[in-house]
Amino acid sequence: MERFGYSDDELLTLPLSYRADLLAGRAALVSGAGTGIGKAIAVTLGRLGARLVICGRKPEKLEATEALLKRAGAEVLPHALSIRDPEAVAGLLDAAKARFGGIDMLVNNAGGQFPQAAIDFSPKGFNAVVDTNLSGTWYMMQAAARQWRDRSAPGAIVNIVAVVGRGMPGVAHTCAARAGVIALSKTVATEWAPLGIRVNCVAPGIIATEGMNVYPDEARRAMPDTNLMRRFGTALDVAELVVHLAGPAGNFITGEVVHVDGGNQIWGDQWTIPRPDWYTTPQESPFPGR
Numbered sequence: 001m002e003r004f005g006y007s008d009d010e011l012l013t014l015p016l017s018y019r020a021d022l023l024a025g026r027a028a029l030v031s032g033a034g035t036g037i038g039k040a041i042a043v044t045l046g047r048l049g050a051r052l053v054i055c056g057r058k059p060e061k062l063e064a065t066e067a068l069l070k071r072a073g074a075e076v077l078p079h080a081l082s083i084r085d086p087e088a089v090a091g092l093l094d095a096a097k098a099r100f101g102g103i104d105m106l107v108n109n110a111g112g113q114f115p116q117a118a119i120d121f122s123p124k125g126f127n128a129v130v131d132t133n134l135s136g137t138w139y140m141m142q143a144a145a146r147q148w149r150d151r152s153a154p155g156a157i158v159n160i161v162a163v164v165g166r167g168m169p170g171v172a173h174t175c176a177a178r179a180g181v182i183a184l185s186k187t188v189a190t191e192w193a194p195l196g197i198r199v200n201c202v203a204p205g206i207i208a209t210e211g212m213n214v215y216p217d218e219a220r221r222a223m224p225d226t227n228l229m230r231r232f233g234t235a236l237d238v239a240e241l242v243v244h245l246a247g248p249a250g251n252f253i254t255g256e257v258v259h260v261d262g263g264n265q266i267w268g269d270q271w272t273i274p275r276p277d278w279y280t281t282p283q284e285s286p287f288p289g290r
């Protein structure tokens with residue numbers, strides 16, 4: 001199988017667009033940091049001087065990112081949990097406070113879905129995706145905001161979502177959850193501005209990560225045709241945008257959804273499951289209008 005995503009050495013050495021001490025003295029919490037985009041975000045923040053709290057369900061994935069962050073000279077606190085457990089999330093924020101005095105930036109990257117026709121979703125499958133991507137992200141946002149309020153400290157949240165403006169056939173559950181995160185983010189950007197908390201979303205298009213292996217070969221092969229650049233984006237494309245929004249360059253940006261998608265929001269098919277004949281061959285509608 002084709003390798004998707006960066007090697008550890010690439011994550012540590014690829015040139016960045018920011019000065020090396022940009023985030024010195026700041027602490028960041030990144031969810032889903034054991035793989036793919038989350039790992040690239042954590043390592044990029046660490047290379048720029050931030051201290052890191054990293055979380056995800058599987059400790060062995062976090063250990064790999066921890067080792068990489070140490071090679072980058074960053075202090076790191078790994079903490080295994082499911083973001084679907086609100087008490088565990090509260091404990092995570094407590095642990096971050098005990099170790100670093102609190103965080104300055106929260107990046108909600110953990111998430112995922114499986115491709116399936118919506119008509120076949122089971123209640124358990126639909127709920128698993130909504131619990132992870134919407135509820136889990138919310139528990140993290142609220143726990144961080146409460147801590148910032150209680151510390152009278154400012155904070156920045158970046159939520160990783162997806163390109164959902166036109167829907168995405170095959171992943172309706174995630175479209176519903178991500179649209180929910182976008183609406184939540186815009187709403188609390190307003191409620192929390194008086195607390196000095198900024199809230200933004202990043203919507204990646206197709207990004208080369210090992211997470212892409214959940215899609216069938218045929219769907220993955222067609223993915224470069226879904227954007228104007230005719231290729232996959234990289235985890236660093238996403239990570240550098242996160243630095244912009246969470247760091248000092250983003251000080252006047254809140255309530256925003258920034259797409260890093262090669263133009264997929266305006267052009268390109270988005271099928272993640274085989275298309276029905278309806279969309280591939282000329283059809284005469286069996287449902288004529290009156």
Ligand SMILES: CCCCCCC/C=C/C(=O)SCCNC(=O)CCNC(=O)[C@H](O)C(C)(C)COP(=O)(O)OP(=O)(O)OC[C@H]1O[C@@H](n2cnc3c(N)ncnc32)[C@H](O)[C@@H]1OP(=O)(O)O
Pocket residue numbers: 111112113114115116122124125126128129132162171205206211212214223226269270271272
């Ligand atoms: C052309 C443009 C394409 C753009 C692509 C779309 C943009 C997004 C890309 C990405 O996000 S890249 C990849 C990101 N990573 C992942 O998606 C990770 C893989 N997915 C998951 O981990 C799961 O899907 C999950 C549901 C998000 C995890 O939840 P949980 O661990 O609780 O789930 P499970 O225990 O595995 O399953 C619960 C329940 O869900 C149903 N289900 C799960 N997988 C499938 C499947 N492949 N097909 C059908 N149904 C599935 C099922 O009901 C499960 O219950 P049980 O049957 O196991 O009892």
Ligand SMILES: NC(=O)C1=CN([C@@H]2O[C@H](COP(=O)(O)OP(=O)(O)OC[C@H]3O[C@@H](n4cnc5c(N)ncnc54)[C@H](OP(=O)(O)O)[C@@H]3O)[C@@H](O)[C@H]2O)C=CC1
Pocket residue numbers: 031032033034035036037038055056057058059061081082083084109110111112113132136160161162163203204205206207208209210211212
């Ligand atoms: N790659 C792409 O093209 C796109 C990705 N995205 C989104 O970007 C994010 C990162 O994707 P990517 O890196 O490609 O995929 P990955 O599958 O590699 O990353 C997802 C991460 O989320 C973690 N995670 C999943 N569920 C939970 C949970 N309940 N609690 C804590 N952590 C969890 C996983 O770790 P563990 O299994 O250890 O819990 C994993 O590290 C996801 O939200 C994804 O949906 C959006 C659009 C496009």
